[in-house]
Amino acid sequence: MNRPDAVIEISDLTMAYGDFVVMKDLNFTINRGDIFIIMGGSGCGKSTLLKHLIGLKRPAKGIIKYGEQDFWNSDREQMETMMREFGILYQSGALWSSMTLSENVALPLQQYTSLNTKQIEELVALKLSLVGLAGFQSYYPSEISGGMRKRAGLARAIALDPTLLFFDEPSAGLDPVSAHRLDELILQLQNSLNATVVIVTHELASIFAIGSNSVFLDAETRTMLAMGNPRDMLESNNNKTIQNFLRRGEVAP
Amino acid sequence: MNDDRVKLHSSNEGKLLVSLQGDWLLETGRPEPQSVCDKITADKCHIISFDTNQLENWDSCILTYLLAIKDYTQTLGITFDPNGLPDGIRELVDLARAVPPHKQDKEKEDRGSLLVRIGDDTLALFKSAHQLFAFVGEASFPLARFILRKSKFRASDLGLFLQETGAYAVPIVSLISFLVGVILAFVGIMQLELFGAQVYVADLVGIAMVRVMGAVMTGIIMAGRTGAAFAAQIGTMQVNEEIDALQTLAISPVEFLVLPRLISLILMMPLLTLFADLMGIVGGAVIASGFYDVNAIVYFNRVIEAVGLNDLFVGLFMGFVFGILIALCGCLRGLQCGRDASAVGDATTSAVVTSIVAIIIATALIIIMCAALGI
Numbered sequence: 001m002n003r004p005d006a007v008i009e010i011s012d013l014t015m016a017y018g019d020f021v022v023m024k025d026l027n028f029t030i031n032r033g034d035i036f037i038i039m040g041g042s043g044c045g046k047s048t049l050l051k052h053l054i055g056l057k058r059p060a061k062g063i064i065k066y067g068e069q070d071f072w073n074s075d076r077e078q079m080e081t082m083m084r085e086f087g088i089l090y091q092s093g094a095l096w097s098s099m100t101l102s103e104n105v106a107l108p109l110q111q112y113t114s115l116n117t118k119q120i121e122e123l124v125a126l127k128l129s130l131v132g133l134a135g136f137q138s139y140y141p142s143e144i145s146g147g148m149r150k151r152a153g154l155a156r157a158i159a160l161d162p163t164l165l166f167f168d169e170p171s172a173g174l175d176p177v178s179a180h181r182l183d184e185l186i187l188q189l190q191n192s193l194n195a196t197v198v199i200v201t202h203e204l205a206s207i208f209a210i211g212s213n214s215v216f217l218d219a220e221t222r223t224m225l226a227m228g229n230p231r232d233m234l235e236s237n238n239n240k241t242i243q244n245f246l247r248r249g250e251v252a253p
Numbered sequence: 254m255n256d257d258r259v260k261l262h263s264s265n266e267g268k269l270l271v272s273l274q275g276d277w278l279l280e281t282g283r284p285e286p287q288s289v290c291d292k293i294t295a296d297k298c299h300i301i302s303f304d305t306n307q308l309e310n311w312d313s314c315i316l317t318y319l320l321a322i323k324d325y326t327q328t329l330g331i332t333f334d335p336n337g338l339p340d341g342i343r344e345l346v347d348l349a350r351a352v353p354p355h356k357q358d359k360e361k362e363d364r365g366s367l368l369v370r371i372g373d374d375t376l377a378l379f380k381s382a383h384q385l386f387a388f389v390g391e392a393s394f395p396l397a398r399f400i401l402r403k404s405k406f407r408a409s410d411l412g413l414f415l416q417e418t419g420a421y422a423v424p425i426v427s428l429i430s431f432l433v434g435v436i437l438a439f440v441g442i443m444q445l446e447l448f449g450a451q452v453y454v455a456d457l458v459g460i461a462m463v464r465v466m467g468a469v470m471t472g473i474i475m476a477g478r479t480g481a482a483f484a485a486q487i488g489t490m491q492v493n494e495e496i497d498a499l500q501t502l503a504i505s506p507v508e509f510l511v512l513p514r515l516i517s518l519i520l521m522m523p524l525l526t527l528f529a530d531l532m533g534i535v536g537g538a539v540i541a542s543g544f545y546d547v548n549a550i551v552y553f554n555r556v557i558e559a560v561g562l563n564d565l566f567v568g569l570f571m572g573f574v575f576g577i578l579i580a581l582c583g584c585l586r587g588l589q590c591g592r593d594a595s596a597v598g599d600a601t602t603s604a605v606v607t608s609i610v611a612i613i614i615a616t617a618l619i620i621i622m623c624a625a626l627g628i
Contacts, residue, residue: 080503
């Protein structure tokens with residue numbers, strides 16, 4: 001299915017580590033403006049799928065298309081051009097520990113723009129203030145809390161105003177209030193940047209609060225079970241595994 | 254072994270009643286369940302039940318006892334009646350057996366006979382050498398770009414590494430080179446004394462240090478000090494996904510991380526080698542003039558006469574080569590690091606060992622080359 005507003009199209013994707021097949025026969029589309037959730041039980045390959053989408057792991061089989069462009073069959077330069085549109089938040093923030101927050105957020109700007117130091121400083125201040133970390137520019141990642149590291153990672157992810165945001169377990173390790181605030185932040189950013197967001201998560205609260213489209217990966221059958229809006233899945237999809245997951249193991253009414 | 258905390262009573266309908274009494278605690282130990290299992294088979298019981306009216310304090314050791322019995326009854330198809338057990342014990346026994354055990358056999362690594370292992374390890378060695386060569390290539394492109402002033406790393410990083418690999422290494426390099434000079438002088442002068450040729454210890458120490466030993470000792474020190482540090486820094490970044498973060502920003506980790514380290518060692522190693530040479534010669538002087546009546550002025554004059562420019566250039570060239578090898582081995586092992594803490598340890602160790610092996614091989618090759626060229 002080739003819809004005109006499809007941002008990412010995954011066809012027949014198989015992911016494997018050597019001989020071990022993590023997931024096979026994945027077919028789904030991520031549309032513009034979606035907040036797309038990749039969900040499934042632990043160890044089903046959600047983060048691995050994310051790695052395939054952002055250019056860290058080559059598929060064993062299948063095609064990942066960004067717009068009309070086949071990502072993995074393009075040459076290195078084309079891939080890098082596509083990757084410039086990505087903003088990625090890693091599970092633990094993955095901030096460069098030998099650099100301050102300001103240097104972390106500034107690096108993408110230094111690499112890809114020709115702005116001068118002062119302009120970059122202003123942008124860094126802006127991004128940090130958007131995530132509520134104004135004033136923390138000269139702190140090192142080891143000097144701030146885990147939640148703050150995530151937010152700093154998010155500030156770095158949005159440094160170049162990307163159109164595609166990828167979040168790997170953004171609420172992991174956050175208390176419920178911080179997780180909720182992060183959800184709201186994600187919604188605000190998506191709105192203002194007109195971005196498409198792909199989130200790997202198993203936090204039901206976030207999935208139902210902000211997810212508009214999703215794919216469910218199953219660890220046992222090693223393939224996808226369903227795709228669509230999570231709330232629709234909750235109501236109309238009768239698959240036992242999915243119902244169990246979405247209802248947190250409690251018996252469906 | 255009879256323990257009076259267990260009493261067995263079997264009826265003739267094939268029913269076995271097990272009475273458990275007293276304290277069943279980890280400190281007091283427990284009897285073996287084997288006695289119960291034997292009784293079950295001996296009397297051909299088909300149901301086993303429990304009486305715990307006189308059971309006092311219990312902890313996990315009673316659970317392992319009961320679970321052993323339960324598993325045994327399961328294999329024989331006998332009924333295990335838990336009703337006489339206290340609620341707490343019953344729930345725990347059920348919980349322990351609620352999830353069936355993981356069936357997948359983890360393939361036990363069969364490492365094969367000694368011959369197979371030797372073969373595998375040798376092949377791994379060749380593969381490792383191949384990877385190093387490939388990495389030399391990978392690092393040359395960014396280096397060329399750097400020389401053409403087009404590369405992307407942070408100048409502040411380079412400054413930091415110059416300081417760490419250069420200035421901060423001077424004390425340890427001086428100390429050890431001084432010691433090497435002392436040792437060379439000591440050993441040499443003992444033999445030279447027999448011919449009354451003590452004064453030629455200056456030639457010995459001077460040429461040895463300047464031509465080979467200065468570079469090799471500095472190389473080995475720096476391999477342990479800096480090669481390990483590079484591997485640990487980059488390996489830890491790998492564990493923290495920091496290198497993934499660079500890659501997805503389309504920043505080449507080789508250009509960003511390896512290049513400043515490589516350049517700093519290329520610049521600093523020859524300088525450190527020079528310093529090591531000097532300290533070694535001074536060490537020799539201390540021994541010769543302090544213990545063996547060789548006049549210090551005579552010693553230094555002999556050094557100036559004996560050591561030629563060729564020796565110096567060979568030594569500095571070796572230092573330069575070793576710098577490259579240490580940087581590449583350290584960074585390569587760091588980039589190859591796995592994703593957990595022990596992997597960082599492995600990467601560090603491997604970096605040091607690989608660097609030292611590379612240094613020794615390079616030394617041999619350079620010496621052969623110099624002999625062939627008549628330098």
